Amino acid sequence: MDSYLKKIIQEYRTDMESVYQTWFINNDERLKAFRTIRNGIKQVIEEIEQNEFGNDFRGSSLEVVVTAIAEQKQVFEGAAHAFYWKPKLRIPDIYENEDNKKAFARFLKSCLQNTNEKQLLEEILKLHNIGIKGLGPAVANILYFLHPTIFPPFNTAIVNGFNSLFKEKVKLGSWTEYLRMREKILDFNKRHGSLLSKDLGAVAGLFFEIGITRIVIPENHEVVLNQLEKREKNNKKRHKDVVNDGIENHDHTEMQYHLATLGSSLGYHIWIARNDHKREWNQKKLGEFSMQQLGLSYDIPFQVRDTISLIDVLWIDQNGSIVCAFEVEKSTSIYSGILRLYDLALTMNHQNCKFYLVAPNKREKEIQAQLLRPSFQHEQMCSISYVLFSDLRCDCDAMCKFGIDANVLNKISKTIL
Known part of the structure; x- marks a missing residue:
């Protein structure tokens, strides 16, 4: 199994159009983004604490943060969607509900100030137990830019890649599912760290590439066959992006x-x-x-x-x-x-x-x-x-x-x- 996984990782690392090459190791903007996002989070916390945050995502300091995240190449495309205010559903409920808004600020502040993994996990569980409607593990994309060696990014493609490789059934929208996935990712990364990085962006990129079927493995070959046209379109777009x-x-x-x-x-x-x-x-x-x-x-x-x-x-x-x-x-x-x-x-x-x-x-x-x-x-x-x-x-x-x-x-x- 290890030789099989190493082969997949090597394919990922050596593909000059993979997110490993185009985003993780050869992208100056990635390095610049960490401090930008961190400072943006400070602004979100300050505005909520001073009752200046407002009741919509558009034009808010949170939009600044999530937009900066979404610009980080393919891995984070769509990162903002989970935070858009959906008025008919009243989600995510951090814009009109003052208690939820304050709880979200406390969570961000604790994650900003703490570096201890145990404490950070406790903060996630506290947030989860509050049960803020519509506020799920998409927040992990924010956590990644605060603690890149502790929290992997999280989106549909990453989950699909993870599920394919490990024959799991992790679901979107659940903190408990995210934490279960995270444990297995950390173990995988520890065993193959010499080929990847302590920064979990590298391993998340691997799952992303499997999830969009850029990397073909036995576990996703049926998806590849059913989506040949979509796969070809995505590969052409990736090539065009790299050329540009x-x-x-x-x-x-x-x-x-x-x-x-x-x-x-x-x-x-x-x-x-x-x-x-x-x-x-x-x-x-x-x-x-x-x-x-x-x-x-x-x-x-x-x-x-x-x-x-x-x-x-x-x-x-x-x-x-x-x-x-x-x-x-x-x-x-x-x-x-x-x-x-x-x-x-x-x-x-x-x-x-x-x-x-x-x-x-x-x-x-x-x-x-x-x-x-x-x-x-x-x-x-x-x-x-x-x-x-x-x-x-x-x-x-x-x-x-x-x-x-x-x-x-x-x-x-x-x-x-």
């Missing part, structure tokens, strides 16, 4: 290159996101433009510094202060980019810094709409401008030649009134 990701990564690298050359010409030190140093543009590695260590003039906690090091491009002055921060958004969410810049602004405690989104021209209307979200229209929100790919590409050389300082970006950047 490659094109977008190419554009992303180009924009980082232009920002690095412009910042250098203006006399700033440059920081390139630490996991992008090996990317190349114009026969140069981006790391050649970057400081080797992120040196700043102010003290920042280690975890926060780690997050800042993933911002796509930073311009830093001679005193070690960040002058400009840039998030380059291609197909990834403008939403998440705004959250990361806002997170950086809070960390810097109102230091004199400008924040920019850099995005394709076709996404300009989306940028404007996202920046006008009610959740981004408050006094503490930092001012974010945006720069379009075409303007940076066209005007970079001229700005390098005639620019004096960061104000040269005023010529090509735009803001929302």
Whole structure:
């Protein structure tokens, strides 16, 4: 049995279009998402505690969190569905029922503050015993981004893959079923950890691929035969997504290159996101433009510094202060980019810094709409401008030649009134 399972895992790991390759190990956005989601959860808790949460999912801080989760490639597609307010069914009952709302906030707060597995499981059982209508183990997708080595993600495809591989009958919508599945997943991951990861996103991706029949095993071969057309359609979509990701990564690298050359010409030190140093543009590695260590003039906690090091491009002055921060958004969410810049602004405690989104021209209307979200229209929100790919590409050389300082970006950047 072990050799059979190892063969399946190896197929999963070596398929260059599997979620293991495209999401788990080769996706910068995955790393950035953890802190974004964690901070979003803090906002949910704070708003509920201060009676500012409201009575709908749309426009709420919870929508911010779940949207950031849903953007994490195929594994989390549809993660938001369980949280949409369904008024006819009055579910999930965390919007109109104040007691349930407070209980949900207490649960999130406990899970945010605790790292002990036993305590976390007790919190799940407490939530389960309250019996909040419509609030089931879809919440595990939130827990994964708080404790990725303790809680696996949970959705229909993952359950289907798990059931197929282990000939189980785990059902959706039940915390007890989720916890039973989790125990078996942890045992499986422990036995095959050297081929997977302590981060349970890797093993969940394996079950996901089996569940959508991308990986064919004896236990799901009948489903494959009955859904050949659907399977072919899904595989074509996956291939198209991978190709598009490659094109977008190419554009992303180009924009980082232009920002690095412009910042250098203006006399700033440059920081390139630490996991992008090996990317190349114009026969140069981006790391050649970057400081080797992120040196700043102010003290920042280690975890926060780690997050800042993933911002796509930073311009830093001679005193070690960040002058400009840039998030380059291609197909990834403008939403998440705004959250990361806002997170950086809070960390810097109102230091004199400008924040920019850099995005394709076709996404300009989306940028404007996202920046006008009610959740981004408050006094503490930092001012974010945006720069379009075409303007940076066209005007970079001229700005390098005639620019004096960061104000040269005023010529090509735009803001929302």
